[in-house]
Amino acid sequence: MTPRGPGDPLVDDPAAATPPTRVRVTSTRRDAPLRRDVRPLTREIDEQSNLGEVYMSGLMSAQLRLAGLVLAFGAVGLGGLPLLFLLVPATRTLEIGRVPLPWLVLGVIVYPVALVVARYYVRQSERIEAEFSAAVGRR
């Protein structure tokens, strides 16, 4: 199709010179999502709306699951020891390099393990909080 312009017979023809139909030009509605930003999630939490409560219980259950995981590890690892000593009597006197196993475990090994577990917990719970802050503070 050839471009139309002055000298073009079609344009010069008065019958064909009706102006093109008007088209309503609208914006891209950029303000629509912005209007939702006026209500940040922190306000949902402040107003205790359903959405705010969903976020709060999400945070709490994530933290509680992590706590449960750590406590379960401790309950099995530490709580299993007396049971082990009871059910497998050989472990009571088993020696590792002249030191009896129960002494080694309860006197030394428990402490670094406790520290590693505590460190894992601190990192994970800070990660959960950072994600919560990001999610709630972003919008």
Add this chain to the structure above:
Amino acid sequence: MNTAYGLVAIALVCTVTLAIGAFGLRLSRTTSDFYVAGRTVTPYRNASAIGGEYLSAASFLGIAGLVYTNGLDMLWFPVGYTVGYVVLLVLVAAPLRRSGAYTLPDFAEARLESTVVRRLCSVLVVAIGWLYLLPQLQGAGLALGAVTGAPSWLGGLVVALVVVANVAAGGMRSITLVQAVQYWVKLTAIAVPAFVLLALWLRDGLPAPPVAAQGTGWAEPLGGLAGQGHPVYATYSLLLALALGTMGLPHVLVRFYTNPDGRAARRTTLTVVALLGAFYLFPPLYGVLGRVYLPLLPAGVAPDTLVLRLPGVMTPGTGGELLSAVLAGGAFAAFLSTASGLTMSVAGVLDQDLLRRRLGRVTGDDFTVVQGFRLATGLAVLVPFVASLVVEPVGLATMVSLAFAVAASTFCPLLVLGSWWRGLSTVGAAAGLVVGGACAATAVAATVLAGPIPGWSGALLGQPAAWCIPLAFATAVVVSLATPGRVPRHTARTMVRLHTPEDLVLDRD
């Protein structure tokens, strides 16, 4: 043992403690001074302070004596003391800090919006504090007796006086730096002699404990805790009491307030776990070396004094005497810091919740706040001191684990349910406290007053945690479910405060 060195060491520790108290009085005069100072304390220094306050004479002297007497099973004590901080970290460290509570009654009131529950907590704090102070005073008497040959009441008296003078003079002041230094003093005082003694042991060719000791189950697990039957039950119950009781000790929560925010509270607790683990490597060594070099204690000598006697036996002469003096000084530092922390907490609660209004009524408000606090301090120490003279010692192990059992049966359900369960009602919390407290108190009274009881009833009463804690939890939950109308009105807002990170701008009041 040469009395002079030990006396000098103990006198030095007492004098320095008093001097620091006097200095602290000048350094910060108001409560807010302390709070503001608290906000600038790093987790590392704060953790040292917690360690300094937490490691009592029971840890410093008691564990070695217990391991010496009863063997391997006693290692559960230091393990439990340390694991207690891991449980505290996982369940309540950050929420407790974020609650903004300074004491346990403060937390109860903030969370449950009830003065009745607050009052209950106050009574329990005082009871647990006294129960925990009692073995401390008896232990101090033993320590001074071992160093100087003084009668056992004198050590308790000296320490009671120093603590009262210090706390009453310093008032609400508490210098984190001082407590922090105390941790490192204690660690040095127990570690350096331990390395010397280990070197001596190495030189002697690492002799094992005599066979006589091995044959009695001393070196093996499940040999029976403190002579009670049913060792498996006793072991689990003790572990539960220590792991869940730490969070309910009166002097522990106070220290969390000095953290700037919940995140710092967690990091502080992490460091505490490291510091406690480092310290608890050493006391059992003394117990084991004691078995090697001192298989028989002279008649009438308490095993709790083993740590102080061992260097003299292994290296007679000036070297051994100096090591003993270092250990005696460390033990007294341990005693003073713990007793001061406990006394502060108990006196604070006595003053604020129980004495002040009554005093106001009697005197027509003709007294100052400081006078009230000093009266409370005197009372806080006087009661356990008198009790330490009257009550027959039932053994450090039993007393300390009973104090932990009471804390675990009462404050553990309150703190855990309060932090994590929106359904906790005021009535439910109060019922849990009453049932847990009554169970544990019955067990304590029976054990302390009636002496050793044989059989299952003795085991259940001697280690009540395993049945008291579940009962208290169950009561709190069931009663709460039955009284949904009594759930505090602002629970949702409180939960926001307890759990959201501080970097979010939220309505927290």
